[in-house]
Amino acid sequence: MFEIRIHSRGGQGGVTAAKLVAQASFHDGKFATAFPFYGAERRGAPVVSFVRISDGPIKVYSQVHAPDMVIVLDASVMDATDVLAGLKDGGPVVINAAEPPEIPGHPVHAVDLTGIALAQNLVVAGSPILNTPVLGALARLGLVSMESAIAAISETFADPRNIEAAKSAYAEVNE
Amino acid sequence: MLTIATGNKAVAAAAREARPGVVAAYPITPQTEIVEQLATYVTEGSLDAEYIPVESEHSAMAACIGASVAGARTFTATSSHGLLYMHEMLFWAAGARTPVVMANVNRALGPGWNTWAEHTDALAQRDTGWLQVFVGSVQEAYDATLMAFRISEDERVLLPVMVNLDGFTLSHITQSLETVEVGDFIPPYSLPHAIDVSRPRGYGTLTPPEAYYRFRWDIERSMRASREVIRETEQEFARRFGRVYGPTEDYRCDDADVLVVALGTLGKEAEVAVDLLRDEGVKAGSMRLRWLRPFPALDLAGRDVVVIDRDYSFGFGGVIAHSIRSTTRTEPFSVIAGLGGQEVTYDDIARFVRQREAGAESWFGVSD
Numbered sequence: 001m002f003e004i005r006i007h008s009r010g011g012q013g014g015v016t017a018a019k020l021v022a023q024a025s026f027h028d029g030k031f032a033t034a035f036p037f038y039g040a041e042r043r044g045a046p047v048v049s050f051v052r053i054s055d056g057p058i059k060v061y062s063q064v065h066a067p068d069m070v071i072v073l074d075a076s077v078m079d080a081t082d083v084l085a086g087l088k089d090g091g092p093v094v095i096n097a098a099e100p101p102e103i104p105g106h107p108v109h110a111v112d113l114t115g116i117a118l119a120q121n122l123v124v125a126g127s128p129i130l131n132t133p134v135l136g137a138l139a140r141l142g143l144v145s146m147e148s149a150i151a152a153i154s155e156t157f158a159d160p161r162n163i164e165a166a167k168s169a170y171a172e173v174n175e
Numbered sequence: 176m177l178t179i180a181t182g183n184k185a186v187a188a189a190a191r192e193a194r195p196g197v198v199a200a201y202p203i204t205p206q207t208e209i210v211e212q213l214a215t216y217v218t219e220g221s222l223d224a225e226y227i228p229v230e231s232e233h234s235a236m237a238a239c240i241g242a243s244v245a246g247a248r249t250f251t252a253t254s255s256h257g258l259l260y261m262h263e264m265l266f267w268a269a270g271a272r273t274p275v276v277m278a279n280v281n282r283a284l285g286p287g288w289n290t291w292a293e294h295t296d297a298l299a300q301r302d303t304g305w306l307q308v309f310v311g312s313v314q315e316a317y318d319a320t321l322m323a324f325r326i327s328e329d330e331r332v333l334l335p336v337m338v339n340l341d342g343f344t345l346s347h348i349t350q351s352l353e354t355v356e357v358g359d360f361i362p363p364y365s366l367p368h369a370i371d372v373s374r375p376r377g378y379g380t381l382t383p384p385e386a387y388y389r390f391r392w393d394i395e396r397s398m399r400a401s402r403e404v405i406r407e408t409e410q411e412f413a414r415r416f417g418r419v420y421g422p423t424e425d426y427r428c429d430d431a432d433v434l435v436v437a438l439g440t441l442g443k444e445a446e447v448a449v450d451l452l453r454d455e456g457v458k459a460g461s462m463r464l465r466w467l468r469p470f471p472a473l474d475l476a477g478r479d480v481v482v483i484d485r486d487y488s489f490g491f492g493g494v495i496a497h498s499i500r501s502t503t504r505t506e507p508f509s510v511i512a513g514l515g516g517q518e519v520t521y522d523d524i525a526r527f528v529r530q531r532e533a534g535a536e537s538w539f540g541v542s543d
Contacts, residue, residue: 019349026179026351035348038290059447061344061440062520
């Protein structure tokens with residue numbers, strides 16, 4: 001079982017990002033669950049959501065405490081939250097940043113999701129949409145297939161710019 | 176069709192499949208997605224129902240009772256304080272023999288204000304005459320909702336059914352879901368005592384003691400008969416749709432020396448704990464209790480029992496632990512865990528089993 005924790009801020013679409021990863025994994029023929037941890041759901045507050053991907057049915061409902069991968073949609077949460085907590089040795093960090101920050105012991109995959117979203121004018125209520133482009137980055141890293149990522153996005157959002165953004169992130173993320 | 180959905184969306188999809196004539200509901204976290212989805216179905220025309228956006232949960236249940244007495248198939252959903260606000264009407268629904276189906280998304284009760292999972296809301300309704308089932312996956316939330324209509328409307332039952340799913344842990348999790356074409360699995364229904372202007376009768380009138388007493392006995396007779404109706408319905412469901420359900424979901428129980436008994440998602444997580452314990456040489460099994468009312472006859476003789484209660488009856492103990500103790504003549508180790516959404520992992524559950532002490536009660540994270 002592969003376990004992922006996603007860090008974001010309320011309103012940035014981290015919860016939907018988890019759902020999209022699960023949906024893409026489902027299209028890849030895997031079992032997947034996605035769920036948020038809802039605290040005091042305030043716009044702008046740090047939030048976490050979780051994804052589990054497995055070849056068999058998933059019976060675990062507790063939170064992900066030892067993730068295989070961490071995704072950071074907003075690097076500023078790192079000031080308030082230990083995003084590396086419990087991350088397995090050598091577990092990758094996918095981060096929304098123009099330049100990969102140095103994180104000892106972990107491969108860092110950086111992609112400027114905010115820039116990609118702004119370039120596509122993918123902005124809702126003042127927030128750039130990060131959850132559809134991140135799918136492209138995750139496809140490049142082999143977590144899901146790009147075909148399934150596009151299927152998940154197009155089932156969730158009608159606007160084709162979401163798929164264009166995912167393709168940009170696929171091209172731009174460092175492996 | 177194979178798809179993925181949240182627990183809430185699965186319940187709404189199943190309710191639509193049952194074609195209720197009336198949905199009366201009031202939103203409350205973490206259930207709101209169910210009634211929002213049903214309202215969307217009605218608006219877009221995929222569900223031909225009267226959707227009544229009432230001003231409270233008490234009114235939601237009253238509207239369902241009224242519509243049911245008029246002969247309509249009815250559905251509603253609620254949670255926590257909303258369920259408690261219905262309490263009076265829950266007795267009325269059962270007493271009036273109206274087969275209302277309701278999803279309850281289990282949530283803690285304030286204060287302190289808390290929107291996370293706990294079972295005390297539903298267990299506080301255990302004497303209302305409702306059948307109650309607790310589910311452990313998105314798929315099961317869907318399947319149990321479908322079966323609830325068939326069970327409640329069976330003339331041997333004619334009692335309301337509550338489908339319980341854990342707040343957030345199930346209501347908001349996304350999992351795979353196989354939807355079905357329900358066909359005549361839920362046949363058209365007509366309430367035998369529906370209001371009929373050509374046959375005037377009294378409803379809810381003053382009922383003298385001897386008649387009232389007989390009505391109560393009728394409820395209990397139907398509750399007892401519901402065991403067989405549930406069994407038949409679950410068998411027919413398995414025959415048509417391939418998924419098997421029973422009063423409990425038993426995992427590695429056959430040769431088990433120690434059984435974990437829990438409701439809902441904790442009961443599923445317990446299966447992972449069982450695998451861990453088996454790897455250590457502990458012969459553990461998980462018996463996830465699905466039906467709370469009617470309470471199933473369980474054979475636990477000769478085994479250690481660990482009961483996890485995500486509920487509490489103050490001044491008495493865990494409701495499930497006491498139910499198990501009184502119906503099986505065992506002395507379970509009673510663990511109180513997960514109240515108000517407290518995080519409980521399979522590692523924790525495995526530790527409960529290792530540290531079991533027959534007859535004792537332990538508050539996880541507090542008294543252990």
